Amino acid sequence: MNAPLTNTVCHEVMDRFDSYLDGDLDVSTTVRFEQHLNSCPDCAAEHAVAKHMSQAFGEIALESCPDDLYYRAVASSKASRNGQADRSTVTGPRPTRIIRWKALALAATVLIMLGLGSLPYLLNRSQADFSAEEIAQARRDVEFALSLVSDAGRETGVFLQNDILNDEVIQPIQRTITPIP
Protein backbone atom coordinates (compact mmCIF):
# COMPACT_ATOMS: atom_id res chain seq x y z
CA MET A 1 0.00 0.00 0.00
CA ASN A 2 2.96 2.28 0.56
CA ALA A 3 4.65 1.94 -2.85
CA PRO A 4 4.99 5.22 -4.75
CA LEU A 5 2.33 6.11 -7.27
CA THR A 6 3.75 5.07 -10.60
CA ASN A 7 0.88 6.32 -12.66
CA THR A 8 -1.20 9.01 -11.10
CA VAL A 9 -4.39 7.77 -12.62
CA CYS A 10 -7.83 7.86 -11.09
CA HIS A 11 -8.28 4.15 -10.40
CA GLU A 12 -4.94 4.04 -8.62
CA VAL A 13 -5.95 6.98 -6.48
CA MET A 14 -9.29 5.33 -5.70
CA ASP A 15 -7.48 2.18 -4.65
CA ARG A 16 -5.42 4.13 -2.15
CA PHE A 17 -8.10 6.27 -0.64
CA ASP A 18 -8.18 4.29 2.57
CA SER A 19 -4.42 4.42 3.00
CA TYR A 20 -4.47 8.13 2.33
CA LEU A 21 -7.26 8.79 4.81
CA ASP A 22 -5.58 6.58 7.41
CA GLY A 23 -2.30 8.51 6.89
CA ASP A 24 -0.54 5.33 5.77
CA LEU A 25 1.01 6.70 2.56
CA ASP A 26 4.60 7.92 2.57
CA VAL A 27 5.32 11.61 2.07
CA SER A 28 6.15 11.56 -1.63
CA THR A 29 3.11 9.41 -2.48
CA THR A 30 0.91 11.70 -0.40
CA VAL A 31 2.20 14.74 -2.31
CA ARG A 32 1.47 13.12 -5.68
CA PHE A 33 -1.89 11.94 -4.41
CA GLU A 34 -2.86 15.47 -3.41
CA GLN A 35 -1.59 16.90 -6.68
CA HIS A 36 -3.91 14.54 -8.48
CA LEU A 37 -6.84 15.50 -6.24
CA ASN A 38 -6.23 19.17 -7.06
CA SER A 39 -6.33 18.50 -10.77
CA CYS A 40 -9.08 15.87 -11.04
CA PRO A 41 -12.65 16.95 -10.15
CA ASP A 42 -13.96 13.35 -10.06
CA CYS A 43 -11.35 12.18 -7.57
CA ALA A 44 -11.74 15.39 -5.59
CA ALA A 45 -15.49 14.75 -5.33
CA GLU A 46 -14.85 11.18 -4.25
CA HIS A 47 -12.36 12.42 -1.70
CA ALA A 48 -14.88 14.90 -0.33
CA VAL A 49 -17.43 12.14 0.20
CA ALA A 50 -14.83 9.89 1.81
CA LYS A 51 -13.81 12.69 4.15
CA HIS A 52 -17.41 13.45 5.06
CA MET A 53 -18.03 9.78 5.69
CA SER A 54 -15.00 9.51 7.91
CA GLN A 55 -16.19 12.52 9.90
CA ALA A 56 -19.72 11.11 10.17
CA PHE A 57 -18.43 7.76 11.43
CA GLY A 58 -16.78 9.64 14.27
CA GLU A 59 -20.10 11.21 15.19
CA ILE A 60 -21.99 7.94 15.46
CA ALA A 61 -22.47 7.13 19.11
CA LEU A 62 -22.85 3.61 20.44
CA GLU A 63 -26.34 2.63 21.47
CA SER A 64 -26.40 2.10 25.22
CA CYS A 65 -27.37 -1.25 26.59
CA PRO A 66 -30.45 -0.65 28.79
CA ASP A 67 -29.64 -1.00 32.50
CA ASP A 68 -32.50 -3.38 33.20
CA LEU A 69 -31.29 -5.70 30.42
CA TYR A 70 -27.77 -5.67 31.82
CA TYR A 71 -28.82 -6.33 35.41
CA ARG A 72 -31.15 -9.10 34.27
CA ALA A 73 -28.25 -10.71 32.39
CA VAL A 74 -25.96 -10.45 35.43
CA ALA A 75 -28.64 -11.95 37.66
CA SER A 76 -29.17 -14.80 35.19
CA SER A 77 -25.43 -15.38 34.98
CA LYS A 78 -25.09 -15.57 38.75
CA ALA A 79 -28.13 -17.81 39.06
CA SER A 80 -26.74 -20.02 36.31
CA ARG A 81 -23.45 -20.33 38.18
CA ASN A 82 -25.37 -21.44 41.24
CA GLY A 83 -27.34 -23.93 39.18
CA GLN A 84 -30.53 -21.94 39.63
CA ALA A 85 -30.86 -20.25 36.28
CA ASP A 86 -34.12 -18.49 35.79
CA ARG A 87 -35.14 -20.09 32.53
CA SER A 88 -37.63 -17.40 31.70
CA THR A 89 -34.81 -14.92 31.25
CA VAL A 90 -31.95 -17.08 29.98
CA THR A 91 -32.02 -17.50 26.25
CA GLY A 92 -30.11 -19.87 24.03
CA PRO A 93 -29.33 -23.54 24.39
CA ARG A 94 -29.44 -25.23 27.79
CA PRO A 95 -26.60 -27.75 27.71
CA THR A 96 -27.75 -29.85 30.68
CA ARG A 97 -31.15 -30.29 29.15
CA ILE A 98 -29.61 -31.27 25.83
CA ILE A 99 -27.32 -33.86 27.48
CA ARG A 100 -30.30 -35.35 29.30
CA TRP A 101 -32.28 -35.61 26.11
CA LYS A 102 -29.29 -37.24 24.47
CA ALA A 103 -29.21 -39.81 27.29
CA LEU A 104 -32.89 -40.48 26.79
CA ALA A 105 -32.49 -40.75 23.04
CA LEU A 106 -29.58 -43.15 23.51
CA ALA A 107 -31.57 -45.33 25.86
CA ALA A 108 -34.54 -45.31 23.52
CA THR A 109 -32.33 -46.24 20.60
CA VAL A 110 -30.83 -49.16 22.52
CA LEU A 111 -34.30 -50.25 23.48
CA ILE A 112 -35.52 -50.10 19.91
CA MET A 113 -32.49 -51.95 18.61
CA LEU A 114 -32.67 -54.67 21.22
CA GLY A 115 -36.43 -54.81 21.58
CA LEU A 116 -37.37 -54.65 17.94
CA GLY A 117 -34.50 -56.93 17.08
CA SER A 118 -35.85 -59.50 19.54
CA LEU A 119 -39.53 -59.11 18.65
CA PRO A 120 -39.65 -60.91 15.29
CA TYR A 121 -37.42 -63.52 16.76
CA LEU A 122 -39.75 -64.01 19.69
CA LEU A 123 -42.99 -63.64 17.77
CA ASN A 124 -42.26 -65.73 14.73
CA ARG A 125 -41.08 -68.82 16.51
CA SER A 126 -42.89 -70.89 19.08
CA GLN A 127 -41.33 -71.06 22.53
CA ALA A 128 -40.47 -74.66 21.91
CA ASP A 129 -38.03 -73.53 19.17
CA PHE A 130 -35.87 -71.56 21.63
CA SER A 131 -33.05 -72.96 23.63
CA ALA A 132 -32.94 -72.05 27.30
CA GLU A 133 -29.85 -69.94 26.59
CA GLU A 134 -31.62 -67.96 23.82
CA ILE A 135 -34.58 -67.23 26.07
CA ALA A 136 -32.31 -66.12 28.91
CA GLN A 137 -30.29 -63.88 26.58
CA ALA A 138 -33.42 -62.29 25.09
CA ARG A 139 -34.77 -61.60 28.54
CA ARG A 140 -31.45 -60.04 29.66
CA ASP A 141 -31.33 -57.85 26.53
CA VAL A 142 -34.83 -56.54 26.94
CA GLU A 143 -34.51 -56.01 30.69
CA PHE A 144 -31.25 -54.14 30.14
CA ALA A 145 -32.90 -51.89 27.57
CA LEU A 146 -35.86 -51.24 29.84
CA SER A 147 -33.57 -50.38 32.75
CA LEU A 148 -31.72 -47.88 30.55
CA VAL A 149 -34.96 -46.16 29.64
CA SER A 150 -36.02 -46.20 33.26
CA ASP A 151 -32.70 -44.60 34.36
CA ALA A 152 -32.99 -41.98 31.65
CA GLY A 153 -36.53 -41.24 32.80
CA ARG A 154 -35.36 -40.68 36.37
CA GLU A 155 -32.49 -38.50 35.15
CA THR A 156 -34.64 -36.31 32.93
CA GLY A 157 -37.91 -36.39 34.77
CA VAL A 158 -39.44 -37.43 31.47
CA PHE A 159 -41.21 -40.74 31.64
CA LEU A 160 -42.47 -42.74 28.77
CA GLN A 161 -45.74 -44.08 30.14
CA ASN A 162 -47.76 -41.98 27.79
CA ASP A 163 -45.25 -41.92 25.02
CA ILE A 164 -45.69 -43.74 21.77
CA LEU A 165 -42.50 -45.63 22.55
CA ASN A 166 -44.18 -47.11 25.58
CA ASP A 167 -47.30 -48.15 23.70
CA GLU A 168 -45.58 -49.39 20.60
CA VAL A 169 -42.41 -50.96 21.96
CA ILE A 170 -42.22 -51.48 25.71
CA GLN A 171 -45.65 -52.95 26.25
CA PRO A 172 -45.44 -55.42 23.35
CA ILE A 173 -42.04 -56.57 24.58
CA GLN A 174 -43.30 -56.96 28.12
CA ARG A 175 -46.35 -58.90 26.87
CA THR A 176 -44.10 -61.11 24.81
CA ILE A 177 -41.62 -61.98 27.50
CA THR A 178 -44.09 -62.31 30.39
CA PRO A 179 -45.31 -65.81 29.41
CA ILE A 180 -41.76 -67.04 29.10
CA PRO A 181 -41.10 -69.17 32.16
Add this chain to the structure above:
Amino acid sequence: MPLDSSVLAAHRHRIYDFSLRLLRCREDAADVTQEVLLRFWQRGDDIEAAAQLAWVMRVTRNACLDHIRKKKTRHGYTPATEFIDDFEGGEPSPETLSESADFRRHLEQAIGRLDEPYQSLVILREIHGLSYDELTEALELPLSTVKVYLHRARRRLRSALQQRLTAEELTP
Protein backbone atom coordinates in the same frame (compact mmCIF):
# COMPACT_ATOMS: atom_id res chain seq x y z
CA MET B 1 -13.77 -18.91 36.67
CA PRO B 2 -16.52 -16.36 35.97
CA LEU B 3 -15.66 -12.78 35.14
CA ASP B 4 -15.86 -9.86 37.44
CA SER B 5 -19.08 -8.06 36.58
CA SER B 6 -17.13 -4.84 35.89
CA VAL B 7 -15.54 -6.56 32.86
CA LEU B 8 -18.98 -7.61 31.72
CA ALA B 9 -20.20 -4.04 32.14
CA ALA B 10 -17.33 -2.69 30.06
CA HIS B 11 -18.47 -4.59 26.96
CA ARG B 12 -22.24 -4.47 27.36
CA HIS B 13 -22.81 -1.35 25.25
CA ARG B 14 -20.68 -2.71 22.40
CA ILE B 15 -22.56 -6.02 22.42
CA TYR B 16 -25.95 -4.32 22.41
CA ASP B 17 -24.98 -1.73 19.79
CA PHE B 18 -23.49 -4.32 17.42
CA SER B 19 -26.51 -6.61 17.84
CA LEU B 20 -28.91 -3.75 17.23
CA ARG B 21 -27.12 -2.65 14.07
CA LEU B 22 -27.08 -6.19 12.66
CA LEU B 23 -30.60 -7.18 13.72
CA ARG B 24 -32.34 -3.78 13.56
CA CYS B 25 -34.79 -4.81 16.23
CA ARG B 26 -34.41 -3.83 19.87
CA GLU B 27 -36.15 -6.92 21.19
CA ASP B 28 -33.94 -9.29 19.20
CA ALA B 29 -30.84 -7.27 20.13
CA ALA B 30 -31.79 -7.59 23.81
CA ASP B 31 -32.11 -11.37 23.47
CA VAL B 32 -28.73 -11.69 21.78
CA THR B 33 -27.07 -9.33 24.27
CA GLN B 34 -28.31 -11.39 27.17
CA GLU B 35 -27.13 -14.60 25.54
CA VAL B 36 -23.67 -13.18 24.81
CA LEU B 37 -23.28 -11.68 28.29
CA LEU B 38 -24.10 -15.06 29.78
CA ARG B 39 -21.57 -16.84 27.57
CA PHE B 40 -18.97 -14.18 28.30
CA TRP B 41 -19.61 -14.58 31.99
CA GLN B 42 -19.25 -18.36 31.79
CA ARG B 43 -16.04 -18.34 29.71
CA GLY B 44 -14.63 -15.73 32.07
CA ASP B 45 -10.93 -15.79 32.64
CA ASP B 46 -10.28 -18.33 29.86
CA ILE B 47 -9.97 -15.38 27.51
CA GLU B 48 -6.96 -13.10 27.73
CA ALA B 49 -7.82 -9.50 28.46
CA ALA B 50 -6.33 -8.34 25.15
CA ALA B 51 -8.42 -10.83 23.20
CA GLN B 52 -11.71 -10.20 24.98
CA LEU B 53 -13.07 -7.52 22.67
CA ALA B 54 -12.53 -9.55 19.49
CA TRP B 55 -13.97 -12.65 21.20
CA VAL B 56 -17.05 -10.81 22.39
CA MET B 57 -17.68 -9.31 18.96
CA ARG B 58 -17.19 -12.65 17.21
CA VAL B 59 -19.66 -14.36 19.54
CA THR B 60 -22.11 -11.48 19.15
CA ARG B 61 -21.92 -11.58 15.36
CA ASN B 62 -22.35 -15.35 15.24
CA ALA B 63 -25.32 -15.13 17.59
CA CYS B 64 -26.90 -12.43 15.41
CA LEU B 65 -26.35 -14.41 12.21
CA ASP B 66 -27.84 -17.50 13.89
CA HIS B 67 -30.79 -15.41 14.99
CA ILE B 68 -31.36 -14.16 11.44
CA ARG B 69 -31.00 -17.68 10.02
CA LYS B 70 -33.57 -19.06 12.47
CA LYS B 71 -35.98 -16.24 11.70
CA LYS B 72 -35.58 -16.82 7.97
CA THR B 73 -36.28 -20.52 8.43
CA ARG B 74 -39.30 -19.97 10.64
CA HIS B 75 -41.16 -17.10 9.07
CA GLY B 76 -39.09 -15.64 6.27
CA TYR B 77 -36.94 -12.77 7.43
CA THR B 78 -37.76 -9.18 6.64
CA PRO B 79 -35.17 -6.73 7.97
CA ALA B 80 -36.76 -4.14 10.23
CA THR B 81 -36.75 -0.54 9.04
CA GLU B 82 -35.87 0.84 12.47
CA PHE B 83 -32.50 2.53 12.55
CA ILE B 84 -30.44 4.35 15.09
CA ASP B 85 -31.17 7.98 15.13
CA ASP B 86 -29.96 9.62 18.31
CA PHE B 87 -27.20 12.14 18.07
CA GLU B 88 -25.04 12.16 21.17
CA GLY B 89 -21.83 13.94 20.25
CA GLY B 90 -20.80 17.54 20.92
CA GLU B 91 -23.09 20.52 20.54
CA PRO B 92 -23.20 21.54 16.88
CA SER B 93 -25.27 24.47 15.64
CA PRO B 94 -28.84 23.70 14.58
CA GLU B 95 -27.90 24.01 10.86
CA THR B 96 -24.87 21.76 11.22
CA LEU B 97 -26.91 19.41 13.34
CA SER B 98 -29.58 18.95 10.73
CA GLU B 99 -27.08 18.61 7.85
CA SER B 100 -24.73 16.26 9.63
CA ALA B 101 -27.61 14.31 11.13
CA ASP B 102 -29.13 13.89 7.69
CA PHE B 103 -25.85 12.70 6.19
CA ARG B 104 -25.32 10.37 9.14
CA ARG B 105 -28.83 8.97 8.78
CA HIS B 106 -28.19 8.18 5.12
CA LEU B 107 -24.83 6.68 6.03
CA GLU B 108 -26.37 4.42 8.68
CA GLN B 109 -29.05 3.33 6.23
CA ALA B 110 -26.38 2.54 3.63
CA ILE B 111 -24.46 0.50 6.21
CA GLY B 112 -27.66 -1.39 6.98
CA ARG B 113 -28.02 -2.31 3.32
CA LEU B 114 -24.51 -3.79 3.05
CA ASP B 115 -24.21 -7.56 2.84
CA GLU B 116 -22.18 -9.60 5.27
CA PRO B 117 -19.31 -9.52 6.06
CA TYR B 118 -19.06 -5.94 4.75
CA GLN B 119 -21.64 -4.68 7.20
CA SER B 120 -19.93 -6.19 10.23
CA LEU B 121 -16.55 -4.95 9.04
CA VAL B 122 -17.71 -1.36 8.69
CA ILE B 123 -19.53 -1.36 12.02
CA LEU B 124 -16.62 -2.89 13.90
CA ARG B 125 -13.93 -0.78 12.25
CA GLU B 126 -15.59 2.59 11.79
CA ILE B 127 -18.04 2.72 14.69
CA HIS B 128 -16.45 0.46 17.31
CA GLY B 129 -12.87 1.30 16.33
CA LEU B 130 -11.46 -2.23 16.31
CA SER B 131 -7.90 -2.63 15.05
CA TYR B 132 -7.11 -4.71 11.98
CA ASP B 133 -5.80 -7.49 14.23
CA GLU B 134 -9.03 -7.48 16.23
CA LEU B 135 -11.04 -7.55 13.00
CA THR B 136 -9.20 -10.64 11.78
CA GLU B 137 -10.04 -12.36 15.08
CA ALA B 138 -13.62 -11.15 15.26
CA LEU B 139 -14.48 -12.08 11.68
CA GLU B 140 -12.13 -15.03 11.38
CA LEU B 141 -10.69 -13.66 8.14
CA PRO B 142 -7.07 -13.16 7.05
CA LEU B 143 -5.68 -9.64 7.30
CA SER B 144 -5.41 -9.20 3.52
CA THR B 145 -9.08 -10.15 3.11
CA VAL B 146 -10.12 -7.78 5.86
CA LYS B 147 -8.34 -4.91 4.08
CA VAL B 148 -9.79 -5.73 0.67
CA TYR B 149 -13.33 -6.17 2.04
CA LEU B 150 -13.13 -2.98 4.04
CA HIS B 151 -11.95 -1.05 1.02
CA ARG B 152 -14.78 -2.52 -1.04
CA ALA B 153 -17.33 -1.73 1.69
CA ARG B 154 -16.25 1.91 1.93
CA ARG B 155 -16.47 2.22 -1.83
CA ARG B 156 -19.99 0.79 -1.81
CA LEU B 157 -21.00 3.22 0.90
CA ARG B 158 -19.65 6.19 -1.07
CA SER B 159 -21.47 4.99 -4.14
CA ALA B 160 -24.73 4.52 -2.20
CA LEU B 161 -24.47 8.03 -0.74
CA GLN B 162 -23.70 9.54 -4.14
CA GLN B 163 -26.88 7.99 -5.49
CA ARG B 164 -29.04 9.41 -2.72
CA LEU B 165 -27.59 12.80 -1.89
CA THR B 166 -26.87 15.94 -3.90
CA ALA B 167 -23.29 17.12 -4.46
CA GLU B 168 -23.90 19.82 -1.85
CA GLU B 169 -25.13 17.36 0.74
CA LEU B 170 -22.18 15.08 0.09
CA THR B 171 -19.50 17.59 1.08
CA PRO B 172 -18.79 18.36 4.75
